[in-house]
Amino acid sequence: MKKRFNPIKDKSSEIIEYLMASPDIPKDEALEFKIRLSVEEAVENVVRYAYEGGIGWLEAGTSLSHDGLTLTIELRDAGTPFNPLDKPDPDITLGAEERNIGGLGIFLCKQMMDSIEYRYEEGCNILTMTKRIEN
Amino acid sequence: MEVTIQTQEGKTLVTLNGRIDTTNADRFQQDLAPLMQGDKPDIEMDCSGMEYTSSQGLRMFLMLQKSVMARGGSLMLRNMRPQVREVFDITGFSNIIKIV
Numbered sequence: 001m002k003k004r005f006n007p008i009k010d011k012s013s014e015i016i017e018y019l020m021a022s023p024d025i026p027k028d029e030a031l032e033f034k035i036r037l038s039v040e041e042a043v044e045n046v047v048r049y050a051y052e053g054g055i056g057w058l059e060a061g062t063s064l065s066h067d068g069l070t071l072t073i074e075l076r077d078a079g080t081p082f083n084p085l086d087k088p089d090p091d092i093t094l095g096a097e098e099r100n101i102g103g104l105g106i107f108l109c110k111q112m113m114d115s116i117e118y119r120y121e122e123g124c125n126i127l128t129m130t131k132r133i134e135n
Numbered sequence: 136m137e138v139t140i141q142t143q144e145g146k147t148l149v150t151l152n153g154r155i156d157t158t159n160a161d162r163f164q165q166d167l168a169p170l171m172q173g174d175k176p177d178i179e180m181d182c183s184g185m186e187y188t189s190s191q192g193l194r195m196f197l198m199l200q201k202s203v204m205a206r207g208g209s210l211m212l213r214n215m216r217p218q219v220r221e222v223f224d225i226t227g228f229s230n231i232i233k234i235v
Contacts, residue, residue: 012157033187033218040189044157092227096200104190104226111225 002061002074009054012047016040022062024071026133034112035071035131041105042075042084042127050079050125068133070114075127082125083118085110137184138166146177152184155192164195171199176208183214193228200232211235 001022005011019025019039025032046058059076084106090099109116113129120126136153147170155163170178178199188196196212203210212234215223223229 016157030218036187037189037222040157044189044191090226092225093230094227096197096204096231099197099227099231101194101197102190104193108190108222108226 001063002059004057004059006057007055008047008051008058008077010047011058012040012043015043015047015058015060019043019060019062019073024062024064031131031133035073038109038112038129038131039073041109042073042129045084045105046075046077046079046125046127049082050077064133071131071133073129073131076124078124081120083120084127085116085118136163136166138163140169146179149178149180150184151180151182154187155185155195156187156189157191160189160191160195163192164198167195167199171202174206174208176203176206176210178203178208178210180210180212181214182212182219183216185216185219188219188222193222193226196228196232209233 003018005015008015016036016039020032020036025035043060047054050056056077056079061074063072064070087103087106089107090103109129113131115130117128118126136151136155136159139150141148149170170176200210210232212232215234220234223232223234
């Protein structure tokens with residue numbers, strides 16, 4: 001399933017809830033927690049930064065592999081080309097004084113999902129995250 | 136997210152209930168404002184009712200920890216749910232903030 005949201009300003013919750021209601025996501029509390037966190041961070045990234053003033057669209061979708069064991073979440077937007085994976089991971093060994101506030105969102109996606117990939121294609125940022133679904 | 140703050144024998148007892156996400160992170164920051172002042176605060180937070188936090192919630196915990204340290208105080212989080220604890224663990228926040 002997929003849906004295009006336009007405009008996306010202040011629509012984070014609506015987009016997140018649309019994705020989380022997908023029948024592709026198993027009703028498993030621990031898995032849903034990880035997927036929700038990743039979805040929220042990735043959607044927020046687009047809503048906040050992709051377009052000047054949030055005036056633009058985001059296409060959000062989920063799918064399952066043929067064997068039903070791998071969930072894919074894809075976000076596509078036509079905003080400023082930006083690869084969130086280029087950002088270095090935060091140094092999680094630093095103490096509180098040295099830690100920067102922020103920079104944790106995409107890091108959490110990387111930790112919570114099994115894979116996360118970015119590509120720029122036909123004028124669109126495309127972020128694809130996958131999660132293996134345990135039986 | 137519901138935040139209740141009580142003072143008892145010099146300790147500040149805070150109870151967190153619900154979820155900290157993109158819809159309410161700003162309000163959570165406002166709710167924490169009373170904890171951002173005063174000398175040598177001694178703050179204990181009961182996190183048993185905290186169901187979820189995104190990176191925006193983590194930011195608030197880091198801000199609070201920095202503020203408490205700068206004032207020579209202490210912050211302790213108690214009774215965190217395992218899934219929330221995992222978020223604190225993988226981001227290194229468990230090393231920055233005392234969790235029991």
